Amino acid sequence: xxxxxxxxxxxxxxxxxxxxxxxxxxxxxxxxxxxxxxxxxxxxxxxxxxxxxxxxxxxxxxxxxxxxxxxxxxxxxxxxxxxxxxxxxxxxxxxxxxxxxxxxxxxxxxxxxxxxxxxxxxxxxxxxxxxxxxxxxxxxxxxxxxxxxxxxxxxxxxxxxxxxxxxxxxxxxxxxxxxxxxxxxxxxxxxxxxxxxxxxxxxxxxxxxxxxxxxxxxxxxxxxxxxxxxxxxxxxxxxxxx
Numbered sequence: 671x672x673x674x675x676x677x678x679x680x681x682x683x684x685x686x687x688x689x690x691x692x693x694x695x696x697x698x699x700x701x702x703x704x705x706x707x708x709x710x711x712x713x714x715x716x717x718x719x720x721x722x723x724x725x726x727x728x729x730x731x732x733x734x735x736x737x738x739x740x741x742x743x744x745x746x747x748x749x750x751x752x753x754x755x756x757x758x759x760x761x762x763x764x765x766x767x768x769x770x771x772x773x774x775x776x777x778x779x780x781x782x783x784x785x786x787x788x789x790x791x792x793x794x795x796x797x798x799x800x801x802x803x804x805x806x807x808x809x810x811x812x813x814x815x816x817x818x819x820x821x822x823x824x825x826x827x828x829x830x831x832x833x834x835x836x837x838x839x840x841x842x843x844x845x846x847x848x849x850x851x852x853x854x855x856x857x858x859x860x861x862x863x864x865x866x867x868x869x870x871x872x873x874x875x876x877x878x879x880x881x882x883x884x885x886x887x888x889x890x891x892x893x894x895x896x897x898x899x900x901x902x903x904x905x906x907x908x909x910x911x912x
Contacts, residue, residue: 671688671691671692671695671729672684672688673754673758673761673762674722674725674726674729674753674758675687675688675691675713675716675722676716677718677722678717678718679716679717683715683716684716686715687712687713687715687716690712691712691713694708694712695709695730697739698729698730698733698734698739698741699730699734699739700730701726701727701729701730701731701733702727702730702731702733703730704723704727704730706723706727709723709726709727710723713726722753724752725752725753726753728752728753729751729752729753729754732750732752733751736750736751741762741766743763743767743769745759745760745763745771748762748763756793756794756797757773757774757775759771760772760773760797760813761773764809764810764813765810768810770806770807770809770810771809771810771813772797772800772801772804772809772812772813773810773813773817774793774794774797774800774813775817776820776826777816777817777819777820777821777824778796778813778816778817778820779793779796780820780826781816781819781820781824782796782799782800782816784824784829784840784841784842784845785836785840785842786841787799787800787803800812819836821858821859822857822859823835823856823857823858825846825856825858828846828847828856829842829845829846829856830846830847830854830856830857831843831844831845831846831847831848831853832846832847832848832849832850832851832852832854833850833853833854833857834853
């Protein structure tokens with residue numbers, strides 16, 4: 671239900687809204703039989719509340735009618751539900767059922783194109799292309815990390831290149847300010863004391879662009895942990911700390 675509320679809404683606002691919503695509506699049947707006016711009032715802060723109320727009620731009804739009130743565990747079944755597209759289905763599979771899925775939102779698509787993992791624009795084609803590069807067990811966490819990095823550092827208009835942990839290997843370095851003093855104010859949210867959360871990442875100092883070409887993959891993009899051998903071993907995702 672929270673994924674429906676998240677459309678055109680910040681995570682902060684959704685997280686402020688869901689406690690009261692989940693306390694009042696605890697099952698699919700509760701949503702199916704919800705009083706529309708009361709439901710709309712609860713979710714009003716998330717925006718587009720009338721459309722979202724329609725989706726929540728319709729989703730509750732569909733879960734009751736088709737799946738005995740239980741959330742299905744396959745992508746093909748999930749996308750038959752009202753308000754649930756492929757992106758939302760992958761979020762549910764990965765986070766509710768620990769079934770790996772790649773969530774392609776605007777941040778994810780923008781970053782993987784900047785890193786030259788793919789040139790595709792269509793979200794499904796992006797998902798397929800990245801799925802060929804990354805080992806399946808890592809898909810869900812990869813989605814979280816890429817989206818978080820896109821929201822926090824690698825913005826659409828002015829990425830904070832000068833303080834980016836991936837700057838050394840990024841083929842799009844320079845799309846935003848490269849001076850750390852100019853880039854730092856662009857970073858959104860708190861600065862973590864540890865690095866980008868990827869296995870094997872070690873704490874280090876500021877990025878030095880003098881050896882910027884070192885470590886790039888054959889395609890000139892950011893190296894990735896792949897599902898196929900490369901030169902006798904798997905290429906490792908490059909993750910660095912400030």
